[in-house]
Every structure is written in C-alpha cells, then in structure tokens.
Amino acid sequence: KRLFKLISICLSISMTDRNRATKIVVLCTAWYAISSSQNVINKKLLNSHPLPVTVTLVHMLTISLCLPFVIKVWNVAPPPVFSPSYYLKVLMPLSLGKLLASVTAHVSLWKVTVSYAHTVKALLPLFTVILTRFILKEKHPLKIYLTLLPIVLGVVLATVTELSFNFGGMISAVLSTLFIALQTIFSKKVSWWH
Numbered sequence: 215k216r217l218f219k220l221i222s223i224c225l226s227i228s229m230t231d232r233n234r235a236t237k238i239v240v241l242c243t244a245w246y247a248i249s250s251s252q253n254v255i256n257k258k259l260l261n262s263h264p265l266p267v268t269v270t271l272v273h274m275l276t277i278s279l280c281l282p283f284v285i286k287v288w289n290v291a292p293p294p295v296f297s298p299s300y301y302l303k304v305l306m307p308l309s310l311g312k313l314l315a316s317v318t319a320h321v322s323l324w325k326v327t328v329s330y331a332h333t334v335k336a337l338l339p340l341f342t343v344i345l346t347r348f349i350l351k352e353k354h355p356l357k358i359y360l361t362l363l364p365i366v367l368g369v370v371l372a373t374v375t376e377l378s379f380n381f382g383g384m385i386s387a388v389l390s391t392l393f394i395a396l397q398t399i400f401s402k403k404v405s406w407w408h
Contacts, residue, residue, distance in 0.1 A: 253328045256320065266320035273316065304404050308397060315393035318386045325383025326376070333372040334387035336365055341395035349399055 260266060285292075296305065322331040340362045346352045373384065 253323065253332070257323050257328050260320060260324035264324055266324050267317055269320050270313065270316040274313070307400060308404075311393050311397040311400065315390050315397065318390035318393060322383045322387035322390060325380040325386060327378055330372060330376050330378075331383065331387045334369055334384060335391045335394075337369055337388065338391050338395055340365060341392050342398055345395050345399050346402075350403065 256269065259269060263269075319331070322334070343354055343358060343362060347354065373379065
C-alpha cells in the first residue's frame with residue numbers, strides 16, 4: 215500500500231515540480247562530489263606545498279576570475295549596486311571572515327587528516343548557539359544546549375583517539391569553525407538591519 219501511495223504521489227506531481235526536484239538533487243549531488251573532491255585535492259596539495267595562505271588566495275582569485283563567466287552562462291541576475299558604506303560595513307567584514315575561515319581551514323587540512331578537520335567543524339552549531347547568546351542576546355531553551363552535548367562528546371572522543379593529532383591543526387579547525395559561526399551571526403544581524 216505504501217508503495218502505491220508513493221507512486222500516486224509521484225505521478226500527481228507536475229512536470230515543473232519534477233524538473234525542479236531533479237535539478238535540486240543534481241545540484242546537491244554535484245556540490246557534495248565537488249566539495250569532497252576539493253578536500254582530498256587540497257590535502258594532497260598542502261602535503262606537497264605547505265602554503266595554506268597561498269592556496270587560499272589562489273582559490274579566491276580563481277573564484278573571482280571564473281565567477282563572472284559562470285554567472286553569465288547560468289543567466290544569473292546582476293547583483294544590486296551597493297553604496298560604499300555598505301561595502302565597508304557589511305561586505306568587507308563578511309569577506310574578511312571568509313578569508314580567515316578559509317586560511318584556517320587550509321592550515322587545519324595541512325596539519326591534520328581531512329576527516330578529523332571536518333569532525334572538529336561539527337562544533338559549528340555549538341559556536342553558533344553560544345555566540346548568538348552573547349552577541350545577539352538570544353536565549354535558547356535547555357533542550358538546545360543538551361542536544362549539543364553529543365556533538366561535543368563526539369569531537370572530544372575523536373580528538374583523544376586521533377592517531378595523527380596535531381594541536382595546531384586542531385586549533386586551526388576550531389578557529390575556522392568559529393569564523394564561520396561569526397559570519398553566520400553577522401549575516402543574521404545584517405538581515406535584521408535591512
């Protein structure tokens with residue numbers, strides 16, 4: 215019965231919705247494949263050329279050079295024109311946060327295994343909850359804090375059992391996660407302003 219219900223639901227979805235759903239699945243799969251490949255390639259690159267800042271800058275330069283072409287091919291609407299003060303107050307801090315998050319992420323990939331670096335990055339919800347409490351003065355129910363305990367315990371367990379542990383790599387992964395959380399909070403704060 216469930217199979218027939220699923221089939222009838224699928225058949226009742228319009229072709230436009232199916233196309234949109236297919237596009238979303240393809241894009242998510244492509245993102246996952248590219249992201250996973252990028253981590254492995256970055257690790258190999260950083261093992262042979264331990265220059266994390268250079269790798270970050272080359273990545274950002276490449277994105278800046280390729281993005282206009284991709285935007286044109288995908289027919290993305292042009293971005294709005296921003297005032298100079300908006301660039302200084304909003305875009306520059308976000309850009310700096312992205313740069314710092316990328317550099318520290320590359321340092322962590324250089325110093326520790328990809329799996330461990332990403333395990334440490336699982337602390338993102340913890341940092342986001344704690345920072346929103348102090349920066350945005352948001353109060354969260356006790357349940358939220360309790361749901362973060364398994365994440366913290368998992369990262370602690372991974373840290374104690376990591377065979378190729380490197381303190382600098384762990385700190386870099388933590389800092390990268392912290393910068394990402396700060397970017398998220400800053401973006402939320404900016405969205406309140408506008």
